Amino acid sequence: MKIIPDKNILLFKSCLVSTEYPGIESSTKYIFDQLGVEYIIDHEQSCCSGLGYYSDVFDQTSTTLIAARNFYVTKKNNAKNIAVMCATCYAINKKSVKLLNKNNEFRERINNVFEESSMKEMKYEKGSLNPTDNIFHVVEIFFNKKKEISKHVKIDLSNFKIATHHACHYCKVHYEDTIEGFRNPRMLDELVESLGVKTIDWYNTKINTCGAGFRQRFANKPISMKVTGDKLLELNEQNVDILIHMCPNCQMQFDRYQPYLSKELGVDFNIFHLNITQLIALAIGGDPYKTVGIQTHTFSIEPLIKRISEDTI
Amino acid sequence: MDVDNTFNIQFTIIFIYLFYVNLDLCDLMKVDRIKNNPLKLAKKILHDLKASENMGLLRCVQCGMCTSSCPGAKNSGYNPRDMVKRVLEGDESIINDEEIWNCFYCYTCHSVCPVGNSPSEVNQILRQTAIDKGIVKDKVGPFAVYGDSFLDIGIGAIPKSFFMELNEDIEGWLDLKSELEEIRGELGLGPITIPNESIKEVNTLLKKVGFNKRIEKMK
Structure with a gap:
């Protein structure tokens, strides 16, 4: 079974948690604090674009570009792992890590966009995140600590x-x-x-x-x-x-x-x-x-x- | 008059005959074209960024697990097994088929497929193709404003055009929106919005890949 972290975690904000059930976020923080799970929240992290992606509005390039920027926000905080509260954030981020790691031509294209937009610090380095070992749903972290x-x-x-x-x-x-x-x-x-x-x-x-x-x-x-x-x-x-x-x-x-x-x-x-x-x-x-x-x-x-x-x- | 009429009738018969012959020819040409390159559409789908690595589209055995587990198939004319069959036959009319818009993107088909195919992703790619052709504005137009809000505030919002219906169906939904900041304060949570600098970054990046133009084309 994969190793589930309890530190170096960016708690990934979700648009629907924020606007519909903010109690999910405060409950997560409460449980993390009780269990001693170390996490950070960064308000520079944008929404994952998942609702747009699955409403056919966002194409893969736009969504992965947004994801790569959020991966940079994660790295900037010295966090290695992303923990999400929404299942669609989970699917979207995992898909983008997989693409950025496996598709060299596509990663180059994304990195060129960062370069040309004077945001070269955001460039994604191949393998800097692992889809299995670095992207989690918070429930997996709880599951690992159920005792x-x-x-x-x-x-x-x-x-x-x-x-x-x-x-x-x-x-x-x-x-x-x-x-x-x-x-x-x-x-x-x-x-x-x-x-x-x-x-x-x-x-x-x-x-x-x-x-x-x-x-x-x-x-x-x-x-x-x-x-x-x-x-x-x-x-x-x-x-x-x-x-x-x-x-x-x-x-x-x-x-x-x-x-x-x-x-x-x-x-x-x-x-x-x-x-x-x-x-x-x-x-x-x-x-x-x-x-x-x-x-x-x-x-x-x-x-x-x-x-x-x-x-x- | 009689001569004229006879001529007209004969002319019409010849015209109808030619029309059908032509249709037949078209059909034959179509069949021929499919035989020459039947996997063009399937290969295009397999190379799409939305397709999972090693997606088993070409391994489909038409077992029907996808359709039997599909909420869209249970409640509409959508049939993922048939959609995949048409893709494998190179039948591009599937792109215009209204029924593909009844998929829920629940990925149940994707998770149960014995050969690792993903009708759900095939569907997503077909819809993207229809969008790129500009033939489904009625379908995506109402959702395009989600993209506008992402460009403006870095968060996608439920399109305002759906607000009134949501508020009619869900008692107190809009009241909740107006109390949200206060409630978040009670819960000790930070702002919903992201800093202006971050909004600018998101906006610049998305415009760089032509996302704003894509949104305008949908409307």
Whole structure:
């Protein structure tokens, strides 16, 4: 298995985390601080362009140029590793490192653009990053520390029925690097188990996409909602209380549209949507508002917090 | 009058005959062209930067794993197995096919393919080809402003044209946007935006590779 770092990490900012669920970022920082993971954030890092890339707006050259600039920001901070909070940032950055390392002609072209733009310090040196050993999802770092996380648990969540939604752009794009499986992914299940709760594990729609489909949510809403609805219907039949996410786009699709789908399908969905970082932060004592950031959720997390405090009393 | 009419009818018959013969000839020429260079489109796709290294496009055995696991195929006329078949036959009409716009880019096909092909990436490259031809402005036009916001602030934003619908579907979504800075403050987080100097760098670099022109062509 690949070696997962706990220092020299640039925590890579994500546009959807920043603007939709900033609690994912504050939860990640909270857990990293509790576990002693060393990281830095640099506001000079730009967005990865992934939403544009997968909406067909960004071509590969433009996206990799942006990625190479962000790799320079990483290097400038003496960081060797990038840890992302969004599955699409993961797919995009890995793809760009692979291309820059393997395609000499393309790397030359990118480096020429830096040279001609008076930014020659940003030139990418072949092999300076390794796609497998330097690009991670923060969940992998948590997974590597799950025994330690268990020791920090302060809240008993065992009364909740929990299911997991493993993000496609983490599991399926660079599947050769995915830890704990991609056909029946178990990374999130094992992390939840380290908090003292057994998940429902496999369910029929477990590996189905969230349905956002980039352009589909906006340009093709009926089929996008159909895919999201199918998964919610199965989870509802299984009486799941919480669905665990690892990508802000999936989280947005389920949390933001659950009330809409309840109306559309005439089914009263009462599933809480939390990112794994938010669940861990909550379990190890993070404040629901000041750390976990539940105030930006559409389907309110307050009843969940209330149930936890009742259980604790 | 009668003579004229007869002449007209005969002329029409000859015209129709020639029309069909021509069509036949066109078809024959087409088949011939495909036979001469059937893999032109497939090779173009394999050489595209968006294609994964060693993508197994030419190894496709038409097993249908992709289609059976595809959310687009389940809910629309999109059929990734058939798309790949047409690519391998050199059938360029696939570029104009509306159905390719129903792929979710979820990469399920890519992850289950027994020969390492990636219908998802084939699809992305076909869509890029359609964009380069300028034939799908109706499809990409609404998303082009994402590129504008990237040039302006170094962050892609959900196009404003979708804001009202999002706000209709999601209660309180725009209110949340107006409270965002305050909430980020409560969470001890820094600014959403990147420094002006960084925005300038991103803008300069993207313009250098003609990204701004690409965006304008999409609209």
